[in-house]
Amino acid sequence: MSARVPVIAVDGPGGTGKGTVCAAISSRLGWHLLDSGALYRALGLVATQRGLPLDDGASVAHLASGIRVSFSRGERAADPVRTTVNGADVTEEIRSEECGSAASRVAAHPAVRAGLLVEQRAFRRKPGLVADGRDMGTVVFPDADLKIYLTATAEVRAERRHKQLKQKGIDVSLRRLFEDMSERDRRDQARSVSPMQPAQDAMVIDTSRQDAAKVLETVWDLVCRCFPRQADQHN
Numbered sequence: 001m002s003a004r005v006p007v008i009a010v011d012g013p014g015g016t017g018k019g020t021v022c023a024a025i026s027s028r029l030g031w032h033l034l035d036s037g038a039l040y041r042a043l044g045l046v047a048t049q050r051g052l053p054l055d056d057g058a059s060v061a062h063l064a065s066g067i068r069v070s071f072s073r074g075e076r077a078a079d080p081v082r083t084t085v086n087g088a089d090v091t092e093e094i095r096s097e098e099c100g101s102a103a104s105r106v107a108a109h110p111a112v113r114a115g116l117l118v119e120q121r122a123f124r125r126k127p128g129l130v131a132d133g134r135d136m137g138t139v140v141f142p143d144a145d146l147k148i149y150l151t152a153t154a155e156v157r158a159e160r161r162h163k164q165l166k167q168k169g170i171d172v173s174l175r176r177l178f179e180d181m182s183e184r185d186r187r188d189q190a191r192s193v194s195p196m197q198p199a200q201d202a203m204v205i206d207t208s209r210q211d212a213a214k215v216l217e218t219v220w221d222l223v224c225r226c227f228p229r230q231a232d233q234h235n
């Protein structure tokens with residue numbers, strides 16, 4: 001019988017520092033990384049490019065079964081994970097707010113989520129997996145060894161995202177961003193399948209008053225407690 005592969009599930013809304021934490025933890029441990037949001041973003045992008053109505057669950061699910069999304073790590077730990085769809089690099093394109101919003105619309109369909117379940121679970125490979133998303137601890141990996149739910153006030157999250165976009169030279173009004181993110185949160189929380197919510201056994205961390213380094217330190221402490229042997233090799 002093959003040994004069980006450990007999973008760390010990190011869930012929560014955008015702008016909480018989830019992505020940064022997951023990339024850092026997976027690289028420190030030398031574990032695989034699943035950015036499940038990138039899967040939904042890639043699907044939202046292709047559906048939009050092909051002019052599919054995003055509210056048509058059957059068509060979007062059919063599209064999902066026919067495209068191949070893959071991830072590859074850069075040579076250096078600080079390099080971003082590259083995302084390709086059917087071989088085309090969409091790493092930067094899927095990070096736009098429009099893609100985030102399209103992702104949340106396609107992600108609301110039960111058939112789409114069911115189709116992506118097997119794909120996401122296939123990321124669970126030795127020596128371990130850090131999974132970033134909205135339903136990692138509740139639905140995709142309910143037996144995860146460590147479940148973390150990062151949260152922060154909507155105002156703080158919008159300000160963080162605003163700053164990130166500004167650094168990339170993208171000019172969006174803070175108010176518009178706040179409204180878009182709030183609408184996305186509402187949709188993610190209200191959908192009938194896999195709504196965004198902390199798993200009952202998740203550690204909930206409010207990052208509103210913590211900078212990125214502090215959030216990482218807090219999460220790394222939890223990882224060390226849960227996986228003392230693996231973390232010891234990297235401290």
Ligand code: C5P
Pocket residue numbers: 014036037038040041100103104105107108132133134135136184188
């Ligand atoms: O995390 P990120 O902002 O990249 O996710 C984009 C959107 O994809 C989310 O707003 C959410 O609607 C959807 N998503 C999801 N389930 C996940 C990850 C992302 O529904 N596990």
